[in-house]
Amino acid sequence: IEDHQFSFEGPLGKYDQMQLQRGLKVYTEVCAACHGLRYVPLRTLSDPGGPGYTEDEVRAYAAENFSVYDPELEDDRDAKPSDHFPTVTGDGMGPDLSLMAKARAGFHGPYGTGINQLVKGIGGAEYIRAYLLGFTGEEAEVAGQFLYENTAFSTGWVQMPPQLEDDLIEYDDGTPATAEQMADDVSAFLMWAAEPKMMARKQVGAVAVLLLVLLSSLLYLTNKKLWYPIKHGGKQARL
Template sequence: MVRIIAFLVGLFLSGWLIVSAGFTTYEMITDPAKPTVEKLFHKHPKPVSFAQDGPFGEFDKAQLQRGLKVFQEVCAACHGLKQVAFRDFAALGYSEDEIKAIAKGWPLEVPSINPETGEPATRKALPSDKLPYPFANEVAGRAANNNAYPPDLSLIVKAREGGAPYIYSLLTGYQQPSAELLKQFPEAKPGTGLHHNPYFHSLNIAMAPPLTGDGQVTFDDGTPSTVPQMAKDVSAFLTWAAEPKLEARKQAGWAALLFLLIFTGLAYLSYRTIWAEKKKH
């Protein structure tokens, strides 16, 4: 009797699930969900290539140095790189004296303690210091940026889908909302303190356009500092900040692949040698 009741209960539940799935499928077909403004007007990253792309790609040190300068003069006012120390810039081709000069001339000083009074203070950065965050904490960061918290950019390239092309697209994608967008979705008009950017997931972003025009930064190597150039250089620099060992990992990968190929060849030859005589019988 118990088995019969259990069978009937199971049959009822299975039937209920089938009927529910049928009704749900019918409603999805006859009354599909309306597309959202993000689905219709959000854009994928622009097709842009970098020197470090691909299995053989390597960082362009000149580009990384230009990207550092863009970060120093534009991005550092709101963002930090807490995973990067000034001495890490040696990988970009800077000498020890140049690194000391960069640290000393950084636009933000490092939090410290006054040894005479014991009170909080600031000091010039040293090569061993991490790049400082411009705000004391998240509350201060939000207070200074219309309640939007400027994130640390150490891992931003890995944290955002699209990587460096997304950063490049975001920096060069500020524009006025199209007439078609406002006609279909008038509520999508940027509010106070927001800026339209179709490459941002919600289309409106609190960060004002950081790259406002050509010549905003003067590159030491004479490269014209157009907005696309500055955006590409700082995107490459942020890629290095997120993956400073990228080139070493690629080299290790090729070495491992070569080892596996050689090992496979030796294993096959050993197999042929060991079983050659036995296969004759």
């Protein structure tokens, strides 16, 4: 797993709205069949700092792509913005991806300490990107199951087959849909899904730092003013 520059990294970084929209498209067309986002409300797609869709666009997206079971109707209905992304369960289905980027940022390497995120800048988005691009094309059959070689893991083999290939989807904004581009976009989207308030936290953090600098300056000047007569008087007394 290697470091990769994402727009949201660093104290001044922020999510790229167009990248989040492309990442949502990759998730919807490639990942959603096997991986859910059950902790992400559909309405957050229109929140500030996110993909930036309008409420009408979110409503249309939800109804077009997902259905949920309604206990009152005792039947499935089209999803609404008030619903969450559906949970995907069943044999052969993968883990929920709602918090994957945040979880991997905290627990991967070395030895599960998460130090790489601080020292090398490698976080959850880098892990997801490395995983999606780490397939070598080698396959092996073990105990009746097919495994696929992936360089993102020390063991080298995973059960999920490679998912991305060039021109697998078509982006609405005309961006070439290379495997690397799709991996970048869906990694950024999953980072937003796990940390939708990251930008707000950074803004609060910047204000807090400025207040601490101001407070430290005032304390220093106050301390200097209070102790100057005593120190000055002491020097005069010794003379």
